[in-house]
Amino acid sequence: MSRHRLTLIGLLGAGLLATGALTGCASGAASSPSSPASADAVSPAPAGEIEAAWVDAGRAVAVITSGSSSCIPTVNGEPEYTDGAVTVDLVEPSQxxxxxxxxxxxxxxxxxxxxxxxxxxxxxxxxxxEGEAVLAALDEAPAASEEFAPSAGWAGSSLVAIVTYGSSSCVPTVESVSADGDRVAVRFAEPPADQVCTMDFAPRVTLADVGAVAGDGAVSLVLSGGNVQAPDPISVLGTR
Known part of the structure; x- marks a missing residue:
């Protein structure tokens, strides 16, 4: 997958709207806010409470922060790489x-x-x-994935970050996680028939807690549901 495609991540925020909307597009969405607050009221995550996961064959990372589930931070500018460290500035979405x-x-x-x-x-x-995360080196350089292929990586001892592609405003949600032989089956919820999604095509990140069913060794995921296209198992990159 080209690096140009991944620059679409600026569209990942759950509330972004693009020109034209499509009803019932591919993927589920977060539940509707029940107790809304202004985006300005969302404070930065405490220092040190940052996790990260290798995804997309090590060409990207999923940065895990804590805050409102309906207001996902986006990347501000271009990340800087100096002396083995990448610095990334995040901003809260404006919606x-x-x-x-x-x-x-x-x-x-x-x-x-x-x-x-x-x-x-x-x-x-x-x-x-604000914080810092250290990603251990991957034992093997993963082969470059096909364009728009899903990927996944460990974001701590239990969470995995799963990258899929579709409307940026309709991020898939996890319905269930179960053991599937030596693999972990992650099923996404089917989107409501009347759900309105933007008509773009971008990477989205879904977090799944698989700690209760994943074994101690290498883990592969079997993805299904939610209109997610993933015919083959995908390996979870990184270490717990």
């Missing part, structure tokens, strides 16, 4: 209202040229969230 919950949410970050996933990476986050 409002935001739900008053506190949940993990994921922002996809395309890595600058020169980052070697086989050498490990320090990720420094500023702006809407």
């Amino acid at each position: 409002e209202p935001c739900t008053r919950d506190m949940a993990p949410r994921a922002t996809l970050v395309t890595l600058p040229a020169g980052v070697d996933p086989g050498a490990g990476l320090t990720l420094r986050v500023t702006g809407a969230a």
Whole structure:
């Protein structure tokens, strides 16, 4: 997949609207806000509470922060790579209202040229969230995935970040997680028939807690439901 495609991550925010909308497009969405608050009321995540996951064959990372589940931060400008560390500045989306919950949410970050996933990476986050995460080196350089192919990576001991493609305003939601032999089956919820989604085609990140069913070794995911196209199992990159 080209790096140009991943620059579409700026569209990942759950409330962004693009010109023209499509009803019933591919994927589920977060639940409707029940107790809204202004986006300005969302404070940065405490320093140090940052997780990250290798995705897209090590060419991108999912940055996990805590805050309103309906207001996912986006990348401000281009990440900087210096002396083995990438610095990324995040901004809260401008739309409002935001739900008053506190949940993990994921922002996809395309890595600058020169980052070697086989050498490990320090990720420094500023702006809407502040902290640092260290990604261990990947044991093997993964083969480049096909364009628009889903990918996944460990974001801690239990969470996995799953990248799929479709409307940026309709991020898939997890319906169930179960054991499937030596694999983990993740089923996405089917979107409502009357759901309105933007007509773009972009990467989206969904977080799934698989700790209760994943074994101790390497893990592969079997994705289904939610109109997500994933005919083959996908390996979870990184370590727990």
